[in-house]
Amino acid sequence: MPKHTSELTGSVVPSLAARVLTDGLRAAGISAQASITPDGEITLSPLSEGQVELFAEHLRPDLLPVVDELREVLEAHGIRARPTVAHGRIYPGAYSMADVDTLAIALGGPAQPGLDQGCCPDWPAAHDACCRLEAASAEAIGHRLRGDLRPYCASCDRDVALKLLPLESGVTRRLTEALNRAASRAPRT
Incomplete structure (x- = not known):
């Protein structure tokens, strides 16, 4: 070479x-x-x-295609997350509550009434959205997507967000496959 x-x-x-x-x-x-x-x-x-x-x-070169595929399917759902690779694990990134809702719905969960895309939800609504994502992901991919729920920060004007915990490559592949299936079922506009 x-x-x-x-x-x-x-x-x-x-x-x-x-x-x-x-x-x-x-x-x-x-x-x-x-x-x-x-x-x-x-x-x-x-x-x-x-x-x-x-x-x-x-760097784990074998995980790079997995991360790229996840990023692409998230973008297909309108989610602009930045999954990364470190220490042999995939870090899915931080998600707004609108993105958490989109993920939950794509994985087969119900929509959350009252979760407006344009405003920051209160803490109970954010917690409910995260619980719906956990339940939907457990059913769809056999793994509960969990993370650290970050509250609204008034001093820095940062909205509530969920930073997902790292995933193994197999879980990430199952998540990508489930989101690809959901994208293929979605009506074209």
Whole structure:
């Protein structure tokens, strides 16, 4: 396999690793620019060498397609979450209550009356939405999607959100498959 020199570190990197790094940056939610010249030189900015080493240490290339597929199916449902990979696990990201409601419905749960897409729900309504997601996901994929429910923050004007706990790759695949089935059943507009 041909090898290429990284401009950032001066180390030798196989061309496959260059592609994996490019995909991994995107999958890990790192907003850095990665480019590969025709000569195979990798340029990363604004990452420092230490950040690159830390990232590569936690990267699981086999999970990158799983994360990409999850991100794509979430976008198909109108959810702009940023799933990432770290320490061999998939972190699904943080979800607004409207997104939690959308996920619950896509997984076969009932809609939550009174959960308005345009306003921040009160704490009991947010808790109810999370419970509906747990129940719907347990039924649809055999795993309860749970997380940390973050309250509304008046000082930073941050709405209530659910940060889902990390998932194993098999659970993530089942979630992606269930959401793909729901997207294929949805009426086209």
